Amino acid sequence: MPAGRRPAACASCSIPRPRVRRSWSCTRRSRPGSVRVPPDTGRMALEPARWSCTPYSTAATERLSAELEVSHDLATILVRRGFDTPEVARRHLAADERHDPLAFGGMDVACELVLGHLRRESRIVVHGDYDVDGVCSTAILVRVLRTLGADPSWHIPSRDDGYGLSTQTVERLAAGGAGLILTADCAIGSVAEVARARELGLDVLVTDHHRPGASLPDCPLIH
Incomplete structure (x- = not known):
């Protein structure tokens, strides 16, 4: 077998597949x-x-x-x-049977928030997560914002930093001149962190699919 090639295998466990059995x-x-x-x-x-x-x-x-x-x-x-x-x-x-994004509750408010920052040429930061859906959704949001004419930044915390939006990150982004934090795959439970962002004059838009807690952040969110 040529170098670098692997035998045909089960997609889940890489055991060579049989040629005869059905x-x-x-x-x-x-x-x-x-x-x-x-x-x-x-x-x-x-x-x-x-x-x-x-x-x-x-x-x-x-x-x-x-x-x-x-x-x-x-x-x-x-x-x-x-x-x-x-x-x-x-x-x-x-993939023709796509879900209508406007069916999400609060989508009109979320879109207007983002478009308002685009018109004001604010600094937009996409805050993702270190797992695959957090990284992929961050990449998608950054590409969409660039298509709309923005020049967004992004932040993906390391596993050492812990999961989700942190107060330290909020304060650092505020000091760096951010106007909008757009989360991807996190922050549905970041009540205190969003409150701190609002104190510092930042807008926050949360997009997350995780189960919410008893309280929700005081900001527009898509869940």
């Missing part, structure tokens, strides 16, 4: 021979891990890969998620 399940055991760490060491015990994959049709995978001209890995993912015919998979990949 459906199969795979099992992976990691850390073979690992031993339990004594509890007095203060470390988490290491147990042999077992990862099982739900059986799926390799014939359907081969058909999708050929008819849609997509990779075997992508075809495997589609089949395992129920998009196992070319027609159904094409509709899913086309």
Whole structure:
């Protein structure tokens, strides 16, 4: 096998796929021979891990890969998620059934807030999160704001900084001349932090999908 190439494999566990069977399940055991760490060491015990994959049709995978001209890995993912015919998979990949964003409560207020800062040429900072949905949503918002003519900044805290909007970050952004903090994937529970931003003269728009607490931040939000 040429260097750098890997055998065709299950998209979830990288075990070489069989060529004959029509459906199969795979099992992976990691850390073979690992031993339990004594509890007095203060470390988490290491147990042999077992990862099982739900059986799926390799014939359907081969058909999708050929008819849609997509990779075997992508075809495997589609089949395992129920998009196992070319027609159904094409509709899913086309993503034509998009949710109307104006159906969100408060969207008109949120849009007007952003557009007002665009007209005033304020400094807009997108505050994201360090996981994949936080990073991706930050990138999307930054690109949209640039398309609208803004020159936004962004801030993604490290895991050492902790999750979400912090008072220290709010004060630093205020000192740097920010006019609007637009959160992505965080701040639905940042009541005190948003209050501090308002004290410092900043507007805040929260976009978050996490479960809210008993109190909400005193600012426009999309949830």
